Amino acid sequence: xxxxxxxxxxxxxxxxxxxxxxxxxxxxxxxxxxxxxxxxxxxxxxxxxxxxxxxxxxxxxxxxxxxxxxxxxxxxxxxxxxxxxxxxxxxxxxxxxxxxxxxxxxxxxxxxxxxxxxxxxxxxxxxxxxxxxxxxxxxxxxxxxxxxxxxxxxxxxxxx
Amino acid sequence: xxxxxxxxxxxxxxxxxxxxxxxxxxxxxxxxxxxxxxxxxxxxxxxxxxxxxxxxxxxxxxxxxxxxxxxxxxxxxxxxxxxxxxxxxxxxxxxxxxxxxxxxxxxxxxxxxxxxxxxxxxxxxxxxxxxxxxxxxxxxxxxxxxxxxxxxxxxxxxxxxxxxxxxxxxxxxxxxxxxxxxxxxxxxxxxxxxxxxxxxxxxxxx
Numbered sequence: 352x353x354x355x356x357x358x359x360x361x362x363x364x365x366x367x368x369x370x371x372x373x374x375x376x377x378x379x380x381x382x383x384x385x386x387x388x389x390x391x392x393x394x395x396x397x398x399x400x401x402x403x404x405x406x407x408x409x410x411x412x413x414x415x416x417x418x419x420x421x422x423x424x425x426x427x428x429x430x431x432x433x434x435x436x437x438x439x440x441x442x443x444x445x446x447x448x449x450x451x452x453x454x455x456x457x458x459x460x461x462x463x464x465x466x467x468x469x470x471x472x473x474x475x476x477x478x479x480x481x482x483x484x485x486x487x488x489x490x491x492x493x494x495x496x497x498x499x500x501x502x503x504x505x506x507x508x509x510x511x
Numbered sequence: 512x513x514x515x516x517x518x519x520x521x522x523x524x525x526x527x528x529x530x531x532x533x534x535x536x537x538x539x540x541x542x543x544x545x546x547x548x549x550x551x552x553x554x555x556x557x558x559x560x561x562x563x564x565x566x567x568x569x570x571x572x573x574x575x576x577x578x579x580x581x582x583x584x585x586x587x588x589x590x591x592x593x594x595x596x597x598x599x600x601x602x603x604x605x606x607x608x609x610x611x612x613x614x615x616x617x618x619x620x621x622x623x624x625x626x627x628x629x630x631x632x633x634x635x636x637x638x639x640x641x642x643x644x645x646x647x648x649x650x651x652x653x654x655x656x657x658x659x660x661x662x663x664x665x666x667x668x669x670x671x672x673x674x675x676x677x678x679x680x681x682x683x684x685x686x687x688x689x690x691x692x693x694x695x696x697x698x699x700x701x702x703x704x705x706x707x708x709x710x711x712x713x714x715x716x717x
């Protein structure tokens with residue numbers, strides 16, 4: 352089976368029968384966009400909520416506010432229809448239980464919020480999500496079935 | 512990315528290696544005393560790497576590890592992270608508490624977790640105080656936090672600091688090993704981008 356891997360701060364587009372995966376999501380959020388009719392899917396491994404707060408925002412895949420429109424664009428170019436796009440999201444954990452008030456420690460929560468806001472902005476429904484918590488996730492999206500499989504260490508596997 | 516690569520010369524790399532050597536050396540000594548075993552250290556590696564490459568250093572994104580993480584601030588800001596593979600973490604706990612039968616991917620009990628966090632605290636304190644005396648700068652650590660999970664998930668947290676300035680980070684990596692191969696792990700020092708400029712200034716490598 353053809354499995355395409357997406358690294359940290361990266362995004363890729365695949366089509367049936369390919370599988371797309373990203374490994375070890377922590378505070379980052381994995382965003383899947385899917386056109387069920389074309390069986391075309393995009394996956395972004397988003398690291399930060401907002402490109403405007405960063406000195407270097409050339410990598411569009413890294414930020415929620417740039418990755419989502421960029422991924423929509425790439426998918427439309429490959430024949431997806433905007434009104435058919437749905438989304439599944441996973442990740443955004445708080446890996447370390449810091450006592451401090453540092454913003455960066457709440458990065459998971461901020462990433463989830465930014466991803467949801469940006470999907471909403473482009474009128475894309477989130478049909479399933481597995482976010483938050485304090486553990487890592489590996490996710491795998493099947494372009495044929497539209498199922499997102501989530502694996503966590505010691506917590507087994509679930510499908511959304 | 513340009514922000515990171517600017518001004519890093521071979522002399523700078525040597526300075527950073529020396530920082531790793533002294534910091535990790537002090538931490539390794541502290542660990543040896545804690546568990547009463549001989550600990551050896553490899554020569555530190557200093558590299559500017561992509562996020563995915565850094566995660567590969569500890570066995571790839573899904574490799575299960577214990578990570579003890581703290582931020583430090585002062586004349587230099589940055590991150591210290593100890594990464595110990597899961598198997599070695601169990602060995603470390605066995606040395607401290609005596610051997611115990613366990614399931615694979617067991618939950619650690621609160622005493623074990625606090626022991627690991629405390630070890631992290633001591634090692635990080637040793638690492639940091641060595642850098643402090645080397646640079647004559649006061650460096651204040653945060654309370655260390657512990658996570659036992661996939662390496663990618665753990666490393667994503669300190670790497671977030673670098674996400675703001677590029678797609679690479681500067682990693683000072685020192686591998687430590689115990690003689691009977693029970694304990695092995697990494698001391699990571701990941702200074703913030705502004706942090707290592709200050710390091711070079713303090714250590715006179717212009």
